[in-house]
Ligand SMILES: Nc1nc2c(ncn2[C@@H]2O[C@H](COP(=O)(O)OP(=O)(O)O)[C@@H](O)[C@H]2O)c(=O)[nH]1
Ligand SMILES: [Mg+2]
């Protein structure tokens with residue numbers, strides 16, 4: 547008797563050496579691509595939902611690429627729902643300008659940001675203020691991979707989504723993932739591959755399956771990230787808590803900079819928008835205006 551081929555839907559969790567590893571809900575299958583998928587412009591990537599024909603020994607062939615919701619370039623992953631942006635409260639201290647650029651870049655990619663302030667076990671009293679400031683406008687989780695504080699909240703936030711762990715290196719991304727995923731052994735405490743060898747080695751992104759459903763992507767961490775190219779007029783929209791005020795400014799297309807009759811400047815004066823946050827907005831705005839002049 548000839549065995550029946552089965553078509554199942556799964557998610558590409560890894561692409562390596564010409565093979566696509568597809569998680570079908572039960573197992574991971576090593577798949578090749580059907581010829582016509584090899585020669586199209588739209589390449590199958592990690593995070594893609596695909597239909598595969600299952601074969602023997604956990605093998606299979608990718609037959610169809612299902613529509614994508616989104617594509618992230620760095621790391622190269624499709625269908626990312628959210629990013630956990632990890633910064634440590636200490637060792638290293640958080641670079642808040644960098645955090646803001648991560649937040650803007652994430653929102654620009656239509657990915658929902660969650661801020662994770664890690665290493666709370668090392669934090670000083672004074673840093674509670676940073677946490678409460680961000681809580682006003684973002685979803686914030688405070689964790690320690692050492693004491694276990696906040697790990698339940700982190701686990702809950704990841705259920706059933708594809709989540710990228712972003713943030714600088716050394717903040718504890720891999721340690722957190724090891725703490726919440728039984729059996730996972732991501733390398734931790736490493737100096738970035740690039741620094742050590744002096745040359746850039748290609749990293750393959752991989753989806754890690756969560757016990758409760760959903761996937762996460764660990765990243766080596768970016769120590770820098772440019773402010774994305776936005777129209778200066780659009781910037782306020784990427785500052786939750788500031789953008790909400792802008793509909794009533796006197797000038798259409800107000801940059802909330804030097805214009806009279808600006809409702810945002812008024813809100814800053816009256817303490818409804820925090821001064822530090824507005825100054826961060828101005829710093830980015832000036833960068834964008836500078837780029838436009840060049
Ligand atoms: N005290 C403390 N150390 C941590 C915590 N999380 C991670 N670390 C340490 O921070 C260092 C960097 O962690 P790692 O997970 O490699 O950071 P990554 O580069 O963001 O993946 C390691 O030495 C970890 O043991 C934490 O919550 N508290
Ligand atoms: Mg790491």
Ligand SMILES: [Zn+2]
Nearest residue numbers: 795800802808
């Ligand atoms: Zn204004």
